[in-house]
Structure formats: C-alpha cells, structure tokens
Amino acid sequence: MKQEYTVGNYLLDRLSELGIRHMFGVPGDYNLAFLDNVIDHEEMEWVGNRNELNAAYAADGYARINGFAALITTFGVGELSAINGIAGSYAEHVPVVKITGAPTTKVMDNGLYVHHTLGDGNFDHFSRMFQEVTVAQTFLTQENAAQEIDRVLLACMTEKRPVHITLPIDVYDKPANKPESPLHEEVATSNHEALNQMLSELTPMIEKAKQPVILAGYEVNRYENREELMAFADKTGIPVTILSGGKGAFNEEHQQFIGVYNGELSAPYLQKRVDEADCIIQIGAKPTDSTTGGFSYNFSNKDVIQITPFSVITANQKYAPITMKDALVALSDKVAQKNTADLNIIPLQSQLDQNTFEVKEKNIKQNRFFERLSHFMKEKDVLLAEQGTSYYGAATMPIPKDTMFIGQPLWGSIGFTFPALLGSQLADMNRRNILLIGDGSFQLTAQELSTMLDQKIKPIIFLINNDGYTVERAIHGENQPYNDIPMWDYKKLPEVFSPEGKSLTYKVQTETELEEALKAAENNHDSLTFIEVVMHRDDKPELLAQLSKRFAKQNG
Structure with a gap:
C-alpha cells in the first residue's frame, strides 16, 4: 500500500533541501510519532542527545559548518531546556530550526491540564518565550503547514538566525501536497x-x-x-x-x-x-x-x-x-x-617568533601549550575553543589557511563547545575537529561524550584541567569555594560513558608527555582522542589575565 504524503514528510523534505542530514534532539511523548518519520526519512539521520540543551548546542555547531541545522524536543520541559542554546544561536547569528512536539489540537483547544504545562490551560506561554530569541515562529495546522513551514525557513535562510516551529502530535501525519518547487531563498537584493x-x-x-x-x-x-x-x-x-x-x-x-x-x-x-x-x-x-x-x-x-x-x-x-x-x-x-x-x-x-618549538622537560604552561598547538594545526581543521582560558589562548594563536574557528564570545554559555563539537564533526566528517575546553565547562555538558562515542566520530579533545573556574577566579573570588569544582578522573570517562567504545586517552602534565600524546593523536585515524592536560590553576593566557581585570572593573 502506497504511503500517504504528510505534513511531517513535507517538513523533513524542506529541511533536507537546506542540506540538513542530521536531526538532533531528545524524545518525548509529544514528538515520538513524528520521530518515526525522522527515522524513516532516507536523507535524515536521528542523533539522540543526552539532554535538550546539549541538542541545541550540537545543532549550533552543526549549522556553523553545514549552513543550517535542526533539533526537536517535547513541549514545555524540553523546549525550555533548549532555549538557552537557541538564544546563543540568535545572539551569534546561527541558523537553527527548533521544532517542538506539542499536545493534540483537541487538548489545547479544550484547555486541558496535561503534563509538561503550567496547569492553566494556556499553551502559548513557551512559544511566546521563543519570540525573543527567534526571527520567525509558527504553530502548524493541517491547513497552514506548507505555507508556514516555507515562511519560517525562508526567514532562517535570510536572517541567519533561529526559527521556532510548534508541531502538534496530531498534525504531523495529516495529508499534505508535495512541494511544487524548490525552496528558493528570497535573496536580498541591493538597490x-x-x-x-x-x-x-x-x-x-x-x-x-x-x-x-x-x-x-x-x-x-x-x-x-x-x-x-x-x-x-x-x-x-x-x-x-x-x-x-x-x-x-x-x-x-x-x-x-x-x-x-x-x-x-x-x-x-x-x-x-x-x-x-x-x-x-x-x-x-x-x-x-x-x-x-x-x-x-x-x-x-x-x-x-x-x-x-x-x-x-x-x-x-x-x-x-x-x-x-x-x-x-x-x-x-x-x-x-x-x-x-x-x-x-x-x-x-x-611578527611571530620563527624559531622551532623545542620541547622542554618541565610542566606545561598556558603560553607554551598554545605555542605548541599552533604548530599542530593543519589547513582546513575545525578548531573549537570554549569560553575562558581556551578561547583567549586560541584567540591570538595563528591558525592555518581555511581553518574554521568556533567560539561563543558574545553569548558565552560555558559548556557550549563540547556538544557543539558533536555537531561540527557530523557536519563534515572529512575535516579534523579539535576542541579546547576547560574542566569547569566540561563538567556542564560532559554527558555528550557518550553520544560522540556512539556516533563513532574521531575528533581530538584537549581537556585543560586547571582545577576550577579560572575565568571567574580572575574576575572575583580567587580563593572562594564557589569557584572550586570536584576533581574527576577525566581520562577514565571515555570508558565509563561507552565501555565498548573505542578511544585513545592520555593524561599529560609535562611538555614531553604532551609531545607523546600529540604524536599519537596525529597518527590515530580510528577513534576519538581524549587528552587531559594538567596545568596550574593560577596559570592563564595573558589576554585573559588582562581582560579579567577589565571585566572586574566593569562589573564594579
């Protein structure tokens, strides 16, 4: 029996036109049936994340390399978990399509007190929140679906910012006509x-x-x-x-x-x-x-x-x-x-020191680490640098031709780059992805290591273990307990998150140990490489040290 073409098919086909080949997200009962469409779509692969915030971060990283990205969550609890990531994409002009699976139209029309709501019969609280961090929003019905999907996707294409689509669970399977023509961007023209x-x-x-x-x-x-x-x-x-x-x-x-x-x-x-x-x-x-x-x-x-x-x-x-x-x-x-x-x-x-980097038998310092890393980079690499010591160390580090750089200096949500790495690597499996992230940021989104191992991607991760929130210590409360974090045995995490997953792990503290790890990473083409780099907690890039003083004064 021939399957009927539906609203869900139409949405997925339009996303596929944008070059989106992966759908990030977390399942929930208001999106489960539509996720069957995602699984069945020939040009779309489902990537389940460990939470909705990580899904939004992953979509952001994917869009920065691929051009566009999409994620889906359930209503209320799921979409609000993702909204911080969508706000970051809005602030930094990253085109992401956020889809929310919603209760049935009958439930909403009757104002029933169902789960994942505020219990007041009002179902537009959360979509109104998204109006502040998206350039277009829509609530799909059987009647308006095709026109509304096209409208919001065109806004996403033109303005390079997120859009929000609410998809009731009883609308995705309603019949729809196939697109009559390609989704052409209404290209802005100059006067x-x-x-x-x-x-x-x-x-x-x-x-x-x-x-x-x-x-x-x-x-x-x-x-x-x-x-x-x-x-x-x-x-x-x-x-x-x-x-x-x-x-x-x-x-x-x-x-x-x-x-x-x-x-x-x-x-x-x-x-x-x-x-x-x-x-x-x-x-x-x-x-x-x-x-x-x-x-x-x-x-x-x-x-x-x-x-x-x-x-x-x-x-x-x-x-x-x-x-x-x-x-x-x-x-x-x-x-x-x-x-x-x-x-x-x-x-x-x-302007740069042209001398060859000479490895010394001593503990690694921030300036030496980034000097060595600059020689490790290759053309067409993708470098992700987490806000903090990683970002400000990499900011002035020279990068080779055609290298893509991913950071979040405006929104600055710590933990962003770890799930973003999942997205950026899936967006182009032929480019080497390198992540620099501190221990404090890593602890916010570390669960996504499980997804990376499950997806069998092969990035190189440098986890800078400097025992806590270095940026915050530099701004205020150098010795206060709120800038401390529990010490994890980081090098064991790949095995913990995926006992059967394959990875190469190192923990290094000296320049010679780092050199050994870099050589191994260079030759590892079979798995994810995870390198924990231990540095002194008071050591920081000079740019960050000076900028922190200015932030402290600005906040005073």
Whole structure:
C-alpha cells in the first residue's frame, strides 16, 4: 500500500533541501510519532542527545559548518531546556530550526491540564518565550503547514538566525501536497541607486585615506562572504585585522593580515595601526566587550565605514538596502589599489617568533601549550575553543589557511563547545575537529561524550584541567569555594560513558608527555582522542589575565 504524503514528510523534505542530514534532539511523548518519520526519512539521520540543551548546542555547531541545522524536543520541559542554546544561536547569528512536539489540537483547544504545562490551560506561554530569541515562529495546522513551514525557513535562510516551529502530535501525519518547487531563498537584493550613491561618496573617502585598515568579524563567515573579503583585500592592498569571533574569515597567513585586534590588549603595533587608522572599513564586525579588550578601542566612529549584511553605514549616512556581498564586489571594482609600501603593514607571520618549538622537560604552561598547538594545526581543521582560558589562548594563536574557528564570545554559555563539537564533526566528517575546553565547562555538558562515542566520530579533545573556574577566579573570588569544582578522573570517562567504545586517552602534565600524546593523536585515524592536560590553576593566557581585570572593573 502506497504511503500517504504528510505534513511531517513535507517538513523533513524542506529541511533536507537546506542540506540538513542530521536531526538532533531528545524524545518525548509529544514528538515520538513524528520521530518515526525522522527515522524513516532516507536523507535524515536521528542523533539522540543526552539532554535538550546539549541538542541545541550540537545543532549550533552543526549549522556553523553545514549552513543550517535542526533539533526537536517535547513541549514545555524540553523546549525550555533548549532555549538557552537557541538564544546563543540568535545572539551569534546561527541558523537553527527548533521544532517542538506539542499536545493534540483537541487538548489545547479544550484547555486541558496535561503534563509538561503550567496547569492553566494556556499553551502559548513557551512559544511566546521563543519570540525573543527567534526571527520567525509558527504553530502548524493541517491547513497552514506548507505555507508556514516555507515562511519560517525562508526567514532562517535570510536572517541567519533561529526559527521556532510548534508541531502538534496530531498534525504531523495529516495529508499534505508535495512541494511544487524548490525552496528558493528570497535573496536580498541591493538597490542600485543606493549602491551607486555609496560608491560615489565612499570611494573617495577610502582612496584619500593614508592609513586605512579592514576590520572583519564573524558575519563574514555567517553570510559566506570570505571570498569577497579576500578579493577586496587583494584588490586594494589594505591591511586586514579581525575580531576574535571572526577568526577564519580571512587567511591569517596572508601578507596583509596583521593580527587579531583586542583594543588596548592588542600587540603594540596592531593597537597603534588600528586605533590611528584614518579609515576603518568594518566588515561584518560587531565590537563587544569580550572581543575588544573591554571596549578599549580608541578609534573614532567618524572614521568607520560599516559594511553589514544588508547595509553600509557611516557616522552620517546609511546606504540601504545593500548586501555585504554586493558592497564588497562593487568596492573591489571601484577602489584603486594602494601602494602597500605606504601602508605600514607588518604581516602577522613576520611578527611571530620563527624559531622551532623545542620541547622542554618541565610542566606545561598556558603560553607554551598554545605555542605548541599552533604548530599542530593543519589547513582546513575545525578548531573549537570554549569560553575562558581556551578561547583567549586560541584567540591570538595563528591558525592555518581555511581553518574554521568556533567560539561563543558574545553569548558565552560555558559548556557550549563540547556538544557543539558533536555537531561540527557530523557536519563534515572529512575535516579534523579539535576542541579546547576547560574542566569547569566540561563538567556542564560532559554527558555528550557518550553520544560522540556512539556516533563513532574521531575528533581530538584537549581537556585543560586547571582545577576550577579560572575565568571567574580572575574576575572575583580567587580563593572562594564557589569557584572550586570536584576533581574527576577525566581520562577514565571515555570508558565509563561507552565501555565498548573505542578511544585513545592520555593524561599529560609535562611538555614531553604532551609531545607523546600529540604524536599519537596525529597518527590515530580510528577513534576519538581524549587528552587531559594538567596545568596550574593560577596559570592563564595573558589576554585573559588582562581582560579579567577589565571585566572586574566593569562589573564594579
């Protein structure tokens, strides 16, 4: 007997069109029947997570590599568990489709006091909460399903932010028509008049500048404008710096790349070169406290040209609608090339110590660890760095060409990167994924190690064991018990979480032990590698040490 095409089929087919091949989530009685559709779908694989928050984090990591992601939870308890992860995706412009399995329409229409509700007969409490952290929301019915699914997915595609779909358990199996045409993004188009006005007024400003600089950020990655940024830099000869959240947006080995800008906490040359620039072309960059040394940048807004995803903005004018891609292409064609000899460019590669890393028989310190790691990285790696010592150690660490970088400096939810690693690795099994995470963050989301072993992914995990919440100790309460955590026997966890799972584990404390573990990880192509790196609790990257003082002052 031929199976009827349903609302559930329609939703899964549209998600598949977006390139989504994995569905993250946790089962619950309001989504169980729909999950049968997920299991049966030829182009979708179910990835069950250990909790809903981890599912949201995993979807975020997946979307940053794949372009889009989806997860499903049950009503109320499940969706609220996931909402923190969705808020992070919203803050950092990551397109995730959040699906909530809901009670039957009859139950909701009659206002019955069913489980996973507040017992008041009102079923829109939680969907209204999601309005604050998603760009589009819908409640599916048999009548509106096709149109509403397309509407919210188009919003997700255009705005690169999460959307929320409520799917009642008695709607998923209702009949639906198959899509008549592909789900084409309603591509934002630039207004030619605005574009021409921008070119006529800003081209002279850029060409007149004696010491211009390009400051790029994470929106270059989200809107996939890396090639356009590279072409603009090559054509004009202008030096490029990035905010740490935008690492990977520009080749750090390029001769025009001058480093990662952190306001007054930058290297002296870089700080002076940016703060004294007479024209800053800010491309997809949003300065935050975490990425600018606590707002310690000293350049003037009057010298800034902001190129955002859909507009170009100066201190006195906004040109819109203009897409980032169109702005970069048009400026590349129009702006004359600068004489690089006049631009005071010292490439990052020239600023670095070119000496070969020599292993010493002594305990590992933060600065030495990140120096060694920079030589361990390869082109096209995916590097995830957890907020804290890991992020601020990696922020200024040079990374090879075509490396993708995943961090969460704006939302900063600790524990995020561990489940995000599950997502990013599943998104592209051909790229080596490397995670840096501290012990405090790891303890929040460690359960997802079980899922990684079950999925047989093969990332390299560096767990930095420095005995507690180093970031918080640096900001306040250095010796207070609230910054302490229980000590775990971390190296045994892969076996605990999956007794039959295969993994390579190391616990290292000296540079020679680290070297042995790195060589083993380099040659391990069969399983997950888990390396616990023990460091002193008071040791921290210099950038974090200085930034923590500014956060303490900011909070005071």
